[in-house]
Amino acid sequence: MRLALISCLVAGLSSLANAQRFVRFISTDNREYYGDAILPRGSTDAAHSTSAHVIQGDILGDFEITNEVKTIKKLLAPLPSERVRTVRCVGLNYVAHINETGQVIPQWPILFYKAWTALNTPSDPIPVSEGYQTQGDFISKMDYETELVIVMKKKAYNISDEEALDHVLGYTVGHDVSHRGWQIDRGGLPQPQFSMGKGADGWAPWGPAIVSTNIIPDPQTLNIWTKVNGVTMQNSSTANMIFGVKHLVSFFSMGITLLPGDVIFTGTPSGVNLGKANPVWLTDGDVVEVGLENVGTCTNAIKYV
Numbered sequence: 001m002r003l004a005l006i007s008c009l010v011a012g013l014s015s016l017a018n019a020q021r022f023v024r025f026i027s028t029d030n031r032e033y034y035g036d037a038i039l040p041r042g043s044t045d046a047a048h049s050t051s052a053h054v055i056q057g058d059i060l061g062d063f064e065i066t067n068e069v070k071t072i073k074k075l076l077a078p079l080p081s082e083r084v085r086t087v088r089c090v091g092l093n094y095v096a097h098i099n100e101t102g103q104v105i106p107q108w109p110i111l112f113y114k115a116w117t118a119l120n121t122p123s124d125p126i127p128v129s130e131g132y133q134t135q136g137d138f139i140s141k142m143d144y145e146t147e148l149v150i151v152m153k154k155k156a157y158n159i160s161d162e163e164a165l166d167h168v169l170g171y172t173v174g175h176d177v178s179h180r181g182w183q184i185d186r187g188g189l190p191q192p193q194f195s196m197g198k199g200a201d202g203w204a205p206w207g208p209a210i211v212s213t214n215i216i217p218d219p220q221t222l223n224i225w226t227k228v229n230g231v232t233m234q235n236s237s238t239a240n241m242i243f244g245v246k247h248l249v250s251f252f253s254m255g256i257t258l259l260p261g262d263v264i265f266t267g268t269p270s271g272v273n274l275g276k277a278n279p280v281w282l283t284d285g286d287v288v289e290v291g292l293e294n295v296g297t298c299t300n301a302i303k304y305v
């Protein structure tokens with residue numbers, strides 16, 4: 001009996017040794033914490049977690065998961081924006097998305113950047129300022145893109161595909177908010193103009209947790225989706241990526257250092273408005289949910305400001 005009790009205690013301590021779902025949150029004492037999210041029964045969506053084991057230390061370095069449990073009052077982005085040195089994004093990484101937009105399958109990953117001020121929480125509004133709203137004959141073509149997001153834990157420079165996952169902390173889901181008017185119609189030459197079309201403040205909600213590689217050893221097997229006002233608009237699998245996670249991390253470390261906390265948005269599947277005969281562009285008040293299997297959802301409303 002005593003031996004069984006000791007075994008249970010050891011197993012419990014062992015389960016706390018490695019974080020599963022890193023979250024950053026405000027608790028009922030109005031203080032900010034990092035934690036290992038405690039999932040509600042029957043759910044793998046960290047957005048539904050109401051409590052977490054407090055983490056002491058730096059989740060990008062040395063940390064300890066404690067037995068202390070705190071209530072989650074509000075989920076924040078998994079890392080503060082200022083801790084993310086670069087937000088790297090991939091264009092045209094799903095064949096069906098390429099086909100729907102009339103593009104050509106790339107030979108190499110297409111890289112563009114967002115400013116870290118684009119990062120947003122899993123639940124706060126997506127601000128759309130006046131310059132992105134409809135003005136005269138310039139139509140506001142706001143679009144959605146759900147994406148698996150890679151979060152780096154170690155510095156990476158000129159690493160191989162085989163080494164890549166050793167440098168990854170985990171995965172989350174992100175919304176690559178896109179304005180096709182500024183991306184394409186006003187993109188200039190050569191088109192497109194990714195930065196003005198995708199990089200506005202708050203246009204990269206991400207979260208709700210960083211799920212460790214312990215839980216997701218293979219990121220190429222996950223269902224990924226978008227819902228707009230409750231209606232499913234995108235529904236695919238990360239298995240359909242042209243360039244997988246390993247290769248993206250390796251490729252983006254070629255001559256350009258990836259640092260702990262850097263994130264990579266890995267491209268979106270088909271189902272976006274771009275390329276549709278009768279697109280229904282996002283507008284003020286629309287609610288967009290992006291989701292990733294075994295990670296959770298970000299649900300954000302479009303807000304004209």
